[in-house]
Amino acid sequence: MTSKEDLDFALADMYNEGSDDEREAALQEAMAGEAALQEDLDFALAEMYENEYQSSVDGEFLSDLSLAELESGLGLTPLQAKKVLSRFKEAPN
Numbered sequence: 001m002t003s004k005e006d007l008d009f010a011l012a013d014m015y016n017e018g019s020d021d022e023r024e025a026a027l028q029e030a031m032a033g034e035a036a037l038q039e040d041l042d043f044a045l046a047e048m049y050e051n052e053y054q055s056s057v058d059g060e061f062l063s064d065l066s067l068a069e070l071e072s073g074l075g076l077t078p079l080q081a082k083k084v085l086s087r088f089k090e091a092p093n
Contacts, residue, residue, distance in 0.1 A: 006033065063088045 057074065062084060065073065070081035 059088075 062070070067078075067081050067085060070076045070084055071078060074081075076084065
């Protein structure tokens with residue numbers, strides 16, 4: 001994978017040395033590297049979104065958890081866990 005630093009160096013180098021053909025080739029290489037970086041970023045973001053979506057929590061899931069599970073499994077504080085459970089007891093079915 002090409003780093004952003006490599007791309008910046010290639011672009012700067014392109015204007016300082018070589019013929020027009022060499023500059024054009026350096027520009028094309030830098031653009032291809034930037035496109036590859038963007039694809040990697042897009043893929044990473046899509047993967048992060050998918051992981052978050054799969055690990056999302058809905059009301060039905062929460063209503064089935066105990067106080068201890070809310071605290072340990074979801075990392076809620078004891079007060080937060082009690083509030084979550086109380087909301088389910090108050091809510092009409």
